[in-house]
Amino acid sequence: MNIMNVDYDGLIPNNVNLNGDPRVKAALEKWHPGYLDWWNDMGPDGFQESLVYLRTAVSVDPKGWAKFDYVKMPDYKWGILLAPQGEDRKIPFGAHAGEKAWQEVPGEYRAMLRRLIVIQGDTEPASVEQQRFLGKTAPSLYDMRNLFQVNVEEGRHLWAMVYLLQKYFGADGREEAEALLQRRSGDEDTPRMLGAFNEETPDWLSFFMFTFFTDRDGKMQLEALAQSGFDPLSRTTRFMLTEEAHHMFVGETGVGRTIERTCQEMQKAGIEDPFDVNAVRKLGVIDLPTLQKKANLHYSLTLDLFGNEISTNAASAFHAGVKGRYREDKLDDDHRLESSTYPVTRFKDGKIVTEEVPALSALNMRLRDDYVADCQGGVSRWNKVIEKYNIGFQLKLPHVAFHRHIGEFSSIKTDVDGNVIDDAAWDKKKDEVLPSTSDRDYIESLMAPQFEPGKFASWLVPPKVGIDNKPGDFEYVKIA
Amino acid sequence: MSAPIKQHLIDPAVCIRCNTCEATCPVDAVTHDANNYVVDVTKCNFCMDCVAPCPTGSINHFVTVKTPFSLEEQFSWSDLPDVEEIPDTGGAIGTAEAIDDEAAALLTDAHKGAGGQMKAPRSASKPRINLFGRRAPAEAKVTGNLKLTGEGASADIHHIILDFGTTSFPVLEGQSIGIVLPGTDENGRPHKMRLFSIASPRDGERPNTNNFSLTVKRVVTKSADGSAQKGIASNYVCDLKQGDKVQVAGPFGSTFLMPDDSEADIVMICTGTGSAPFRGFTERRRRSMPNAKGKLYLFFGARTPEELPYFGPLQKVPKTLLDQELVFSRLADKPKEYVQDRMKKRSADLAALLQKNTTHIYMCGLKGMEAGVEESFASICREHKLDWAAIRAKMRDEGRFHVETY
Numbered sequence: 001m002n003i004m005n006v007d008y009d010g011l012i013p014n015n016v017n018l019n020g021d022p023r024v025k026a027a028l029e030k031w032h033p034g035y036l037d038w039w040n041d042m043g044p045d046g047f048q049e050s051l052v053y054l055r056t057a058v059s060v061d062p063k064g065w066a067k068f069d070y071v072k073m074p075d076y077k078w079g080i081l082l083a084p085q086g087e088d089r090k091i092p093f094g095a096h097a098g099e100k101a102w103q104e105v106p107g108e109y110r111a112m113l114r115r116l117i118v119i120q121g122d123t124e125p126a127s128v129e130q131q132r133f134l135g136k137t138a139p140s141l142y143d144m145r146n147l148f149q150v151n152v153e154e155g156r157h158l159w160a161m162v163y164l165l166q167k168y169f170g171a172d173g174r175e176e177a178e179a180l181l182q183r184r185s186g187d188e189d190t191p192r193m194l195g196a197f198n199e200e201t202p203d204w205l206s207f208f209m210f211t212f213f214t215d216r217d218g219k220m221q222l223e224a225l226a227q228s229g230f231d232p233l234s235r236t237t238r239f240m241l242t243e244e245a246h247h248m249f250v251g252e253t254g255v256g257r258t259i260e261r262t263c264q265e266m267q268k269a270g271i272e273d274p275f276d277v278n279a280v281r282k283l284g285v286i287d288l289p290t291l292q293k294k295a296n297l298h299y300s301l302t303l304d305l306f307g308n309e310i311s312t313n314a315a316s317a318f319h320a321g322v323k324g325r326y327r328e329d330k331l332d333d334d335h336r337l338e339s340s341t342y343p344v345t346r347f348k349d350g351k352i353v354t355e356e357v358p359a360l361s362a363l364n365m366r367l368r369d370d371y372v373a374d375c376q377g378g379v380s381r382w383n384k385v386i387e388k389y390n391i392g393f394q395l396k397l398p399h400v401a402f403h404r405h406i407g408e409f410s411s412i413k414t415d416v417d418g419n420v421i422d423d424a425a426w427d428k429k430k431d432e433v434l435p436s437t438s439d440r441d442y443i444e445s446l447m448a449p450q451f452e453p454g455k456f457a458s459w460l461v462p463p464k465v466g467i468d469n470k471p472g473d474f475e476y477v478k479i480a
Numbered sequence: 481m482s483a484p485i486k487q488h489l490i491d492p493a494v495c496i497r498c499n500t501c502e503a504t505c506p507v508d509a510v511t512h513d514a515n516n517y518v519v520d521v522t523k524c525n526f527c528m529d530c531v532a533p534c535p536t537g538s539i540n541h542f543v544t545v546k547t548p549f550s551l552e553e554q555f556s557w558s559d560l561p562d563v564e565e566i567p568d569t570g571g572a573i574g575t576a577e578a579i580d581d582e583a584a585a586l587l588t589d590a591h592k593g594a595g596g597q598m599k600a601p602r603s604a605s606k607p608r609i610n611l612f613g614r615r616a617p618a619e620a621k622v623t624g625n626l627k628l629t630g631e632g633a634s635a636d637i638h639h640i641i642l643d644f645g646t647t648s649f650p651v652l653e654g655q656s657i658g659i660v661l662p663g664t665d666e667n668g669r670p671h672k673m674r675l676f677s678i679a680s681p682r683d684g685e686r687p688n689t690n691n692f693s694l695t696v697k698r699v700v701t702k703s704a705d706g707s708a709q710k711g712i713a714s715n716y717v718c719d720l721k722q723g724d725k726v727q728v729a730g731p732f733g734s735t736f737l738m739p740d741d742s743e744a745d746i747v748m749i750c751t752g753t754g755s756a757p758f759r760g761f762t763e764r765r766r767r768s769m770p771n772a773k774g775k776l777y778l779f780f781g782a783r784t785p786e787e788l789p790y791f792g793p794l795q796k797v798p799k800t801l802l803d804q805e806l807v808f809s810r811l812a813d814k815p816k817e818y819v820q821d822r823m824k825k826r827s828a829d830l831a832a833l834l835q836k837n838t839t840h841i842y843m844c845g846l847k848g849m850e851a852g853v854e855e856s857f858a859s860i861c862r863e864h865k866l867d868w869a870a871i872r873a874k875m876r877d878e879g880r881f882h883v884e885t886y
Contacts, residue, residue, distance in 0.1 A: 059648050062504050062529035067650070068605070070768075245498035246535040252496045253536075377497055377514075384558060464494050465537035469606035470740075 013079030015060060016163070027166045028080075031177055035159070038181045039074060043128055044151055047135045048074055049480035052148045053467065055246075057081055060239055068468040070478065076152045080163045083238035091229030092328050093335040094321035101231040105168045109320045113230055114169055116323060118176050119193055120221060120237075121161030122183065124154045126197035127210070129185035134207055137447040139457030143204065145467065145476035146250045150211065153243045160236045168232065195405065196301045202440070203447050205258060205286060209298040212251030212378060217305045219244045220326060220371045227324030252378045255295075257460040259382055261285050263389035264461065274393040281442060284458040288386070288393045290443070293435045295395060296416060299375065300403035306368040308407045309344050314363040325363065326370040342366055345400060347408045352401055352418055372397065403434065451479060484544045486579060488519045488526065493559045494538035501530035501539055511551065518554035526579040528611050540606070542579065578732040579610040583658055586675050587733055593843065593850045593883035594876055601739035601840055601879040605682075607652050609734055614673055617660045617727035618647050622720045623691060630786030636698040637753060637789050638718045639679070642726065643691040649728070651678050651692055653760035654737045654842075654882075657730035661716055673729060674713035677844070677884070679756035681764035695756035695789050736842070736882045738764060742772035745839045747830070749819055749853055751781040754845025755789055757884070761842075762802055770801075774838060777803045777829075781819040781849075783810035820852035824859060831864035834871055840880045847885045 011029055012018060018025045040048065051070040059065070060081050089101040105113055128151050138144035158180060165173035183190045186198045196214050201207050222244060226237040265283040266274070274280070280287040307314070317323040318337065325331060333340065342362035343354050359366075375397060383394050399418030401409040413426040416433050430436075435443075450457045454473030462472055470476070488509075490501070495517055502510040502517060509523035510530060530539055541560065549561075577591075578584040591598050600607070612618040624641035651657070655678055661671040680693040698718045699711025720726065738746065738761045746765075748758040762776055782788035788806060797804070807822045808814070823830060833839045834857075843853055861868035875881035 059646075061648065062531075062533055066532040241503075242500055242533050245496075245500045245533075248498050249496050249535040381496075467537075469537055469540070471602040474603065474740075 013077045016080050016082055024167045027174060034181050042132060044135045044148055045132045051478040053145055053476045054149055073148060073152060078156045078159050080159055081239050082235040089231060091321045092227055093324045094319050096229055096321040097335050101229050103231055109322055112317060112322055117161050117164050121158055121180050122193040123197050124158040126185045126192035128154050130201040131207060137449050139204055139460055140450050141453055141476040150247050150250055157240050160240055164232060194305055196305055203443050205294055205443050208251050208254030209294050211247050212255055213298040213302045215247040216374060217302050220367055223326050224323050224367055227328040229321030253463060256382055256385055258286055259385050260461045261459055262288060263386055263391055267389050274391055286459055290439050292395055296398045297434050299397055303400060304406040307364045309365040310357060310361050311364045315360040318363050326367055347412055484546055485548050487521050487543050487545050487548045488524045489541040489543060489560060490517050491538040491541055491560050492516045492557045494536050496536055500533050504530045504533050513555045516555050518551055520551060521548040526610055577734050580613050582673050583732045590884045590886050593885050596876055598735040598882055599879040600735045600737045603739045603741040604737040605652055605740055607655060607734045607737060608650050609732055612729050614660050614729045617729045618649050620644050620726050620728050622722055622724040625720050628789045633786040635787045638696050640694045640696055640717055641685055641691055651731045652682050652737055653764050654757045655731040655733040657728050659713060659717060660727040660729055661713060671712060677756040679759045681760050695753045697753045736884050739840050742769045742774060743838045744774040745833055747777045747833060747841045749779045749843045751845035751849050755780055757844055759790060766801055775803060779805045779819045779822055781807040784808055818852060820856040823856040827860045827863055830860050842882045844884045850885055
């Protein structure tokens with residue numbers, strides 16, 4: 001079978017010759033009904049019968065990558081798609097750098113790989129669960145369609161991880177695959193594994209912020225795994241990254257469109273002071289200081305996902321050749337890091353300082369730095385929108401020590417500039433730097449659904465380009 | 481002055497710098513700095529690999545310029561610059577019909593009858609163009625070759641089905657493909673490419689098959705000395721046998737596309753093999769929007785029923801889907817009638833359609849039909865106190881008036 005072409009004849013579309021692997025095929029076919037049950041229970045609420053204009057990959061080569069058509073979400077072709085196998089790929093880093101990439105799991109790294117795959121896998125269904133009620137307050141059919149596209153692709157990413165578990169991890173893998181369907185975001189007894197994935201996504205601004213900030217952590221993790229010496233993991237995550245780009249797009253343009261509407265309305269009403277929150281809110285848009293607070297919240301929660309700045313787990317995974325650095329293949333060094341150092345921001349003796357530590361132990365920090373730079377690019381583009389309207393306001397990423405629960409700064413409180421403050425000062429300042437109850441209430445009050453083709457809610461502008469270049473009034477979702 | 485150059489640009493106001501294009505590009509033509517992702521004009525070979533995976537649509541800009549933009553210029557942009565349009569290149573900003581010069585020239589010529597720059601209907605799906613150039617064509621297998629014309633007919637028209645196996649060759653109704661002929665001409669040069677309209681809908685002859693069909697007439701002309709001159713391309717295609725392999729370039733065409741809108745009324749006027757795109761339009765509407773509010777109208781001319789491609793199948797298409805006017809010019813017992821004559825008989829209906837902003841008009845066939853059809857529209861407009869020139873310009877500008885003749 002051609003590796004580029006997807007087999008849609010069987011129950012599970014795939015380009016991994018599932019028919020030639022009866023054991024894994026049977027395991028996945030057994031898992032499939034449970035997945036569908038999970039999707040029907042925990043997937044988008046109220047729209048399972050609607051026709052959604054979705055993109056489905058029909059092959060993993062660029063030309064067959066994006067086929068658009070109406071589909072009911074439960075009929076979406078979730079499948080197993082791996083980027084083509086590179087000829088003679090070598091392990092790009094770590095102790096095994098230069099050796100042939102592994103096509104099977106090396107025994108000594110089995111537990112480590114399993115853990116990484118399970119953690120990645122767990123985030124995928126979690127975000128679908130977090131977002132399941134958003135359809136009902138969609139600000140347009142265009143946005144609703146984008147939400148559902150994100151949701152079905154997160155579902156597919158779960159499939160991708162489950163395939164690896166079933167194919168390479170035997171009985172343990174099967175158990176883990178089952179457990180991925182059992183945990184629930186925010187559940188007291190069986191929560192999802194990572195903190196940010198147990199937070200609510202109560203409104204569309206949160207959704208946009210989540211896709212911009214939190215899905216970007218997913219992107220960074222996938223980038224690091226795409227470098228893996230375990231070739232099936234590398235190939236799986238490389239294809240996932242192509243889909244992940246759409247999620248980044250939804251976040252960046254969602255927030256950008258919100259900012260643009262606010263600026264437009266301020267200009268129309270002749271409001272020059274962006275901090276005149278009451279006046280701006282009378283216009284039915286989200287004031288810029290509130291957008292800053294939302295960014296502060298989602299950014300800081302997401303930084304926690306990178307784990308401890310100094311981590312032996314991360315060092316072992318790199319040394320083993322299992323998880324690399326962001327764009328490892330573009331970096332020009334020895335790819336072993338046994339003798340180099342890396343600057344890490346730490347909390348020491350009551351102060352935030354930067355110190356050089358062995359590079360191997362600072363890999364979480366390094367990935368987080370790459371993440372911060374990636375976020376900054378998007379924030380700068382948002383600021384260009386504000387500049388265009390000549391409004392004296394710039395969005396800013398808070399200091400990495402701000403509002404942290406994991407790592408070096410989990411025990412301290414700081415302001416957005418990273419100045420350490422005491423609890424009393426924090427309590428006083430909190431509502432100025434993070435969304436307050438009344439901010440949340442205000443945002444929620446704007447979340448009126450707009451289901452008429454071509455119409456958009458008051459608080460955001462239409463997109464510059466339609467999906468699949470569709471015109472503005474295209475009916476992206478035919479609501480059943 | 482140097483010749484105009486086609487250049488691929490990325491819209492920095494829409495791009496989110498996700499790196500997908502750079503990761504996808506097989507020739508490392510995409511690069512970036514801290515500000516922008518850009519395409520190196522000296523490396524890009526227009527293979528289009530980066531187009532489908534782009535999540536934003538920012539990648540899809542092809543312009544024709546006198547002097548290409550350098551990497552440094554592109555890095556400095558916040559928005560795409562206004563590009564001075566160069567006339568008669570078929571490649572004004574964002575509207576390139578094909579990157580391949582030969583195909584672009586053929587389409588520019590075929591679209592001349594519209595009287596100005598054609599635009600795609602607003603609701604049309606985004607076409608992919610030039611995925612396969614003539615130097616690296618896709619290979620298709622012939623899975624059907626059916627003679628459509630009757631025994632006594634003077635024309636020999638074939639329905640050809642080309643299957644792409646595992647190769648992805650995404651097309652839209654109304655697009656064309658080029659058949660790359662084997663061998664060379666008498667001067668030892670490769671044969672000219674010949675374009676054919678796709679006669680099936682985007683999802684294949686049957687839903688979800690990876691094939692499409694063509695409607696091809698065997699061209700035989702008498703030369704001055706009375707000997708028969710055979711058209712090289714059409715005879716090659718009409719003589720194909722099941723199982724034969726052919727080299728296909730394309731898809732081409734980014735304007736002669738159908739509206740993806742259930743409200744749209746579509747008037748299709750054709751002769752002979754000009755019916756090919758309309759077979760695709762009709763079948764697409766039937767499959768995707770069987771209960772559409774908009775209606776399809778077909779004015780289809782041929783000499784006799786035996787020479788009218790798809791005459792048999794057309795009899796089975798319900799009137800509710802397709803309002804048909806089949807017109808014959810060589811019936812033994814009847815005076816000659818052409819499509820333009822029949823249009824005048826439907827004057828009231830057509831006048832009403834011309835006044836609706838959901839109406840889309842398409843003409844396809846031999847160049848010779850243009851004048852007659854134009855005159856019919858003009859006459860219908862005079863009769864109903866309408867201004868045909870103004871209506872035509874407005875419709876064309878809104879992507880609702882299309883001509884493809886050869």
